[in-house]
Amino acid sequence: MCRPRDRADGMGVERYESPDAETVADVVSTALHEGAVVTAEVACEVEYDGRTSGYLGPGDRLVVAKPDGTLLVHQPTKHKPVNWMPTGGTIVTSVAETADEPVIVARRSNPRERVEVRVRETYGLTRFDAADAAEYEESGTEAEMHEYIEAHPEELEDGLRIVEHERETKYGFIDFYAVDAEGTPVVVEVKRVQATLNHFDQLKRYVSLYEDTGDVRGLLVAPSASERVERACRDAGLEFVALPEFETDATLGNATLTDFD
Amino acid sequence: MCRPRDRADGMGVERYESPDAETVADVVSTALHEGAVVTAEVACEVEYDGRTSGYLGPGDRLVVAKPDGTLLVHQPTKHKPVNWMPTGGTIVTSVAETADEPVIVARRSNPRERVEVRVRETYGLTRFDAADAAEYEESGTEAEMHEYIEAHPEELEDGLRIVEHERETKYGFIDFYAVDAEGTPVVVEVKRVQATLNHFDQLKRYVSLYEDTGDVRGLLVAPSASERVERACRDAGLEFVALPEFETDATLGNATLTDFD
DNA sequence: TAATGCATTTCGGAA
DNA sequence: TTCCGAAGTGCATTA
Numbered sequence: 001m002c003r004p005r006d007r008a009d010g011m012g013v014e015r016y017e018s019p020d021a022e023t024v025a026d027v028v029s030t031a032l033h034e035g036a037v038v039t040a041e042v043a044c045e046v047e048y049d050g051r052t053s054g055y056l057g058p059g060d061r062l063v064v065a066k067p068d069g070t071l072l073v074h075q076p077t078k079h080k081p082v083n084w085m086p087t088g089g090t091i092v093t094s095v096a097e098t099a100d101e102p103v104i105v106a107r108r109s110n111p112r113e114r115v116e117v118r119v120r121e122t123y124g125l126t127r128f129d130a131a132d133a134a135e136y137e138e139s140g141t142e143a144e145m146h147e148y149i150e151a152h153p154e155e156l157e158d159g160l161r162i163v164e165h166e167r168e169t170k171y172g173f174i175d176f177y178a179v180d181a182e183g184t185p186v187v188v189e190v191k192r193v194q195a196t197l198n199h200f201d202q203l204k205r206y207v208s209l210y211e212d213t214g215d216v217r218g219l220l221v222a223p224s225a226s227e228r229v230e231r232a233c234r235d236a237g238l239e240f241v242a243l244p245e246f247e248t249d250a251t252l253g254n255a256t257l258t259d260f261d
Numbered sequence: 262m263c264r265p266r267d268r269a270d271g272m273g274v275e276r277y278e279s280p281d282a283e284t285v286a287d288v289v290s291t292a293l294h295e296g297a298v299v300t301a302e303v304a305c306e307v308e309y310d311g312r313t314s315g316y317l318g319p320g321d322r323l324v325v326a327k328p329d330g331t332l333l334v335h336q337p338t339k340h341k342p343v344n345w346m347p348t349g350g351t352i353v354t355s356v357a358e359t360a361d362e363p364v365i366v367a368r369r370s371n372p373r374e375r376v377e378v379r380v381r382e383t384y385g386l387t388r389f390d391a392a393d394a395a396e397y398e399e400s401g402t403e404a405e406m407h408e409y410i411e412a413h414p415e416e417l418e419d420g421l422r423i424v425e426h427e428r429e430t431k432y433g434f435i436d437f438y439a440v441d442a443e444g445t446p447v448v449v450e451v452k453r454v455q456a457t458l459n460h461f462d463q464l465k466r467y468v469s470l471y472e473d474t475g476d477v478r479g480l481l482v483a484p485s486a487s488e489r490v491e492r493a494c495r496d497a498g499l500e501f502v503a504l505p506e507f508e509t510d511a512t513l514g515n516a517t518l519t520d521f522d
Numbered sequence: 523t524a525a526t527g528c529a530t531t532t533c534g535g536a537a
Numbered sequence: 538t539t540c541c542g543a544a545g546t547g548c549a550t551t552a
Contacts, residue, residue: 048399204465
């Protein structure tokens with residue numbers, strides 16, 4: 001394997017300044033094979049072919065290649081990479097004979113697609129042998145909202161009794177199948193975010209399953225809903241239940257020590 | 262502004278090996294302010310608070326900060342960053358007094374949220390003054406599929422006539438409002454990808470708007486659909502129309518010269 | 523600014 | 538493997 005021109009001080013990081021095409025191909029291939037992450041500051045063109053197809057003309061970008069086959073091409077703005085290959089791809093880096101330039105190709109099947117990064121110039125290249133066993137822990141998800149509702153169905157309506165969580169039907173899964181104080185079946189669809197028309201649709205689909213078996217109610221539960229969604233519910237005989245206590249707002253969160261600007 | 266320890270050869274790239282906390286804070290702030298992208302290989306902890314809240318324990322990650330306020334924290338696998346701030350955030354980098362460690366905080370309001378990266382160790386830091394004016398050009402999108410259908414409605418059904426594209430209703434926009442050979446109104450919902458139950462829902466919502474005005478048909482147009490979606494359509498009196506010519510498959514695309522492995 | 527729907531959505535879980 | 542739905546979805550578009 002090829003050695004970096006400037007051995008980095010940082011543990012697990014090897015840096016190459018303006019590497020030639022062969023070095024790029026060599027380092028990228030070796031690093032990915034050995035489980036390291038590669039970052040490169042390059043001028044490049046990108047071509048994508050697969051679910052759609054597209055072309056990105058020459059420009060300076062940050063390219064990230066991960067050992068799981070992920071490839072990201074980032075422009076200087078935006079959260080989303082302009083081109084990419086998700087986990088599970090195969091990344092092959094070679095040198096285009098015609099131009100003596102590195103070419104990074106990521107592919108996968110199912111769906112069959114392909115990203116080709118034609119590197120015009122490599123300003124810098126970093127191999128990062130990252131050790132990361134940590135898993136992200138999150139709270140405030142819809143799953144937690146489900147737990148809360150299962151424990152406190154009366155927050156939705158007095159006398160409501162949960163019969164089943166995640167009940168499967170021939171048209172999909174119902175969040176909660178419940179029964180109200182009168183004994184009428186209630187289908188409950190829970191959303192962590194503001195309810196949308198699609199959420200309304202979803203509830204309507206589930207409720208329609210039970211309509212021919214007699215009286216059924218449908219509850220759309222969310223922190224809020226647009227006027228249009230509330231109207232759609234009314235028109236369709238469904239009920240929207242606002243649970244504003246699930247409104248997320250970081251101002252309620254505890255500020256940390258480093259929170260001083 | 263602080264100078265890099267090792268001046269990079271690459272145009273527009275400045276590299277810092279194992280920079281101390283003050284250098285990190287200085288370089289990140291200056292670079293972002295001046296429109297450059299910053300990449301750092303670090304050991305860090307991350308805390309997020311906003312739409313949900315979460316914590317990522319210590320580990321090695323790639324951190325990318327963009328001048329538009331985007332912040333990305335990447336673990337060594339996956340397409341998606343484990344933590345992030347989308348475009349429009351404000352990134353403030355400082356030095357935690359207690360530990361003499363860099364702390365990168367990205368915030369935004371609407372929704373109010375906050376990412377804090379507590380950097381335990383900085384293996385390397387790169388400032389990249391990327392010049393990129395190119396825009397990604399894409400084809401094969403749903404918009405193009407619409408154009409095709411508008412030009413060739415007979416591909417959906419003999420005698421079908423498009424009356425209106427993107428017709429607005431009180432429950433959202435209909436892809437196509439059309440009339441069949443018999444003069445019956447037809448609501449058409451087009452999907453570029455395999456049709457899902459949500460797509461079926463969407464069509465059903467639109468069709469329901471016209472049901473009280475008389476006979477209406479609903480067409481769900483997509484390259485394919487699951488068995489459950491087809492059944493849902495049948496049960497609801499809607500029709501699924503397969504347009505397999507829009508099945509995306511890169512094997513049909515033209516292989517490029519560099520496509521040699 | 524809010525609302526609506528597409529997206530090369532990605533991702534995880536279950537059958 | 539496919540199917541289904543959540544996601545801190547992001548993002549453009551339009552009112």
